[in-house]
Amino acid sequence: MMRRLLGVALAAAALIILLYGVEDLPPWGDPNQPASLHVSPRYIEKGLAETGVANMVTAVLADYRGYDTLFETAVIFTAGVAVLMLLRRRKP
Amino acid sequence: MIREQKDIIIHTICRILIPFMQVYGLYVLAHGHGSPGGGFQGGCIFAASFILMPIAYGLDVGKKRLAERRTIILCSLGVFIYGGIGLLCLLLGGNFLDYGALSAILPVGPVMARYYGIAVIETGVQITVMAVMVSIFINLVTGGSHEEEMQKTHD
Numbered sequence: 001m002m003r004r005l006l007g008v009a010l011a012a013a014a015l016i017i018l019l020y021g022v023e024d025l026p027p028w029g030d031p032n033q034p035a036s037l038h039v040s041p042r043y044i045e046k047g048l049a050e051t052g053v054a055n056m057v058t059a060v061l062a063d064y065r066g067y068d069t070l071f072e073t074a075v076i077f078t079a080g081v082a083v084l085m086l087l088r089r090r091k092p
Numbered sequence: 093m094i095r096e097q098k099d100i101i102i103h104t105i106c107r108i109l110i111p112f113m114q115v116y117g118l119y120v121l122a123h124g125h126g127s128p129g130g131g132f133q134g135g136c137i138f139a140a141s142f143i144l145m146p147i148a149y150g151l152d153v154g155k156k157r158l159a160e161r162r163t164i165i166l167c168s169l170g171v172f173i174y175g176g177i178g179l180l181c182l183l184l185g186g187n188f189l190d191y192g193a194l195s196a197i198l199p200v201g202p203v204m205a206r207y208y209g210i211a212v213i214e215t216g217v218q219i220t221v222m223a224v225m226v227s228i229f230i231n232l233v234t235g236g237s238h239e240e241e242m243q244k245t246h247d
Contacts (some may be wrong), residue, residue, distance in 0.1 A: 048228050052207035054126045055204070061130065062210040067190035073217050077171045080224030087236030 095152030096235055106148040113141035121218050125207065131214040135221025142226045146233075154230070157237065163227040170220025174213045181209075 026033035039089055047059040097103070117138030124130035146154025178189040186193025191209025192202035200208070230238065 002101065035206055036128070036216055050203065050206070051210065052203045053210060055124065057128070058124050058210060062213055066178070066213070069213070069217070070178065070189065071169055073174055073215075073220050076224050077167055077220055080167050080220075080227050081226045083231050087231045089235075089237045 094151045094154075096153075097148055102148050106144055110144060111142045113144070115199060117141065117143075117222075120172060120213075124214055124242050125211065131217025134173055134214075135218040136225060138218065138222045139225030139229075141224070143229050146230070151230075151234070157241060160227070160230070160238065163223045163230075166219050166223035168220075168226065170216040170218070170223065173216030173219070177213055177216070181223055230247065 029037070043056060043060055043064065047056050050053060051059045051063045053059040053063070101188060117134045117140075119134075120129040120137055121131060121134035122132070142154065143159050145157055165221075177191070177194075181190045181193040184193040184196045191206040193205075194209050195202045195205035198205050245246050
């Protein structure tokens with residue numbers, strides 16, 4: 001019983017800390033937030049000139065955020081290997 | 093669990109549908125530069141065609157078309173292509189995954205080198221997504237024991 005109460009208290013404390021942190025984030029969809037002022041205009045204005053790709057999404061996905069996509073692919077690969085390891089049974 | 097469908101309608105429709113699905117999967121990959129698309133989406137469409145095959149014609153035909161050993165090789169090949177391009181950029185004097193460095197070995201400028209670098213890594217993503225989808229489907233549907241499943245259908 002004590003342990004359960006302690007768990008609930010810890011979860012509540014974490015929730016309060018997170019809500020306190022959210023206070024400082026810019027409002028959702030605010031056009032004046034830092035990300036909209038620096039990163040997005042660069043992708044929109046210079047994406048085609050820098051990568052030669054007309055589709056902005058592909059330019060960001062594969063070029064500006066190439067690391068992200070590399071490890072996304074690695075995650076998919078890991079998922080496939082995990083399913084193989086868990087389920088595959090060879091005939092004895 | 094997967095038994096061959098004896099229905100002539102299913103067989104005929106699948107025979108017509110599967111080539112178009114595969115061409116469409118490649119189209120989505122190739123057109124990712126100009127319109128919505130790319131390796132993840134194209135890979136899923138391509139995998140759907142290889143998943144339709146065992147559903148319609150039974151596990152034997154599906155595994156004959158894309159053997160298990162080959163799916164495992166393809167899984168790793170896609171990630172290898174992606175990481176290999178990154179390392180190639182590193183060897184040519186750029187940063188990791190900085191495709192502009194590829195212009196040293198391609199007969200194009202740095203901007204078009206980025207264009208082709210993106211095309212190659214999207215192909216790698218497509219190969220991995222396709223192989224993983226097919227592998228997960230086959231293993232989930234047979235509980236991981238393909239050989240016993242196939243023997244059951246032969247008995």
